[in-house]
Amino acid sequence: MLLRTDLLFGHAALRSFICVMSMAVKRPLIATRIGLASALTLSCFAGACQKTDAPPGDRPEKDKDRPAAAASVKTTKSPAKPSDDQMKDVVIKTTAVAGPIYMLEGRGGNIGVSAGQDGVVLVDDQFLPLAPKIQEAVRALGKGDAKFVINTHWHGDHTGGNPEFGKTAPVIAHENVRKRVSTPQQLRGEVIEPLPAAGWPVVTFQQSASLHMNGEEIRLVHFPHGHTDGDTVVFFTGANVVHMGDHMFNGRFPFVDTESGGDPVQYAANVKAVLDQIKDDTRIIPGHGPLATRADLIAFHKMLVDTIETVRAGKKAGKSLADLQKAGLPEYASYGAGFIKTDVWIETLYQSLK
Numbered sequence: 001m002l003l004r005t006d007l008l009f010g011h012a013a014l015r016s017f018i019c020v021m022s023m024a025v026k027r028p029l030i031a032t033r034i035g036l037a038s039a040l041t042l043s044c045f046a047g048a049c050q051k052t053d054a055p056p057g058d059r060p061e062k063d064k065d066r067p068a069a070a071a072s073v074k075t076t077k078s079p080a081k082p083s084d085d086q087m088k089d090v091v092i093k094t095t096a097v098a099g100p101i102y103m104l105e106g107r108g109g110n111i112g113v114s115a116g117q118d119g120v121v122l123v124d125d126q127f128l129p130l131a132p133k134i135q136e137a138v139r140a141l142g143k144g145d146a147k148f149v150i151n152t153h154w155h156g157d158h159t160g161g162n163p164e165f166g167k168t169a170p171v172i173a174h175e176n177v178r179k180r181v182s183t184p185q186q187l188r189g190e191v192i193e194p195l196p197a198a199g200w201p202v203v204t205f206q207q208s209a210s211l212h213m214n215g216e217e218i219r220l221v222h223f224p225h226g227h228t229d230g231d232t233v234v235f236f237t238g239a240n241v242v243h244m245g246d247h248m249f250n251g252r253f254p255f256v257d258t259e260s261g262g263d264p265v266q267y268a269a270n271v272k273a274v275l276d277q278i279k280d281d282t283r284i285i286p287g288h289g290p291l292a293t294r295a296d297l298i299a300f301h302k303m304l305v306d307t308i309e310t311v312r313a314g315k316k317a318g319k320s321l322a323d324l325q326k327a328g329l330p331e332y333a334s335y336g337a338g339f340i341k342t343d344v345w346i347e348t349l350y351q352s353l354k
């Protein structure tokens with residue numbers, strides 16, 4: 001397989017890919033199980049990825065208060081480049097979660113870190129201007145720089161640091177993440193240009209993959225058509241920690257990116273599937289919001305099921321979107337205090353439910 005790909009391309013991504021394979025050979029503990037990185041992955045390496053019509057992820061904080069409906073169509077150079085001004089005051093907060101697992105909070109999606117005897121794995125990397133601060137916070141854990149970066153999905157507040165971290169650490173993600181970060185995407189009225197090639201995942205998979213590091217199996221599992229069409233939930237099986245990606249906004253209505261293949265009903269089903277796999281005392285790193293427990297995820301799931309049912313029943317009874325927005329979701333009013341307001345959540349459900 002290496003020989004064949006070598007004939008096709010000789011760029012940095014391939015060199016990194018070979019590097020991963022070499023590391024796997026040299027270090028049995030880091031034997032990445034990428035057998036599922038199939039022909040489709042290789043076609044991406046060959047530049048055969050098709051441009052999709054689906055859109056990308058979360059917008060920089062500065063844009064988040066702007067109602068989606070009012071967002072004007074514009075072209076941005078990159079989804080991952082809020083101004084330095086906006087980033088200069090951000091402080092990266094490190095929280096020890098369990099065993100070698102830490103959560104880093106700055107701006108954008110929460111970062112998971114495994115820092116142990118075999119080195120460092122990052123789960124997501126926020127925005128590019130924050131990369132030096134994230135790097136500093138990682139080094140402070142005393143286990144060196146990242147050896148691998150995992151992306152939970154393609155949105156810019158989770159992949160923005162890829163071009164920096166990807167220089168030295170192979171990025172691993174579901175194959176649809178590579179498709180979307182390597183082609184222009186549309187997101188809530190904006191066109192988002194691809195990441196520089198240095199930030200594209202070089203190891204992709206369809207269903208699952210595992211890293212064997214730091215005394216445990218770090219299992220990457222794809223959950224289809226939830227937040228996007230390329231979501232991965234990361235199970236730190238020894239430390240008993242899960243990184244949900246944006247399959248959890250702790251205490252808030254979630255953003256479901258229907259333009260990128262997300263679907264609120266499947267999103268709820270995916271959350272239930274994770275709940276069924278974890279223990280009562282599993283610690284949960286949500287995509288957004290504070291560190292969570294299984295009880296928090298149960299509450300989040302109940303909110304999803306209840307609000308889906310409310311909107312479904314209302315729509316079936318012939319109520320308009322405006323009627324339902326006027327009625328609101330009083331039981332879950334506090335969930336509307338974040339990025340996704342109650343009106344927007346109701347609209348997402350109304351337009352998705354048949």
Ligand SMILES: [Zn+2]
Pocket residue numbers: 057058153155158227246
């Ligand atoms: Zn997202």
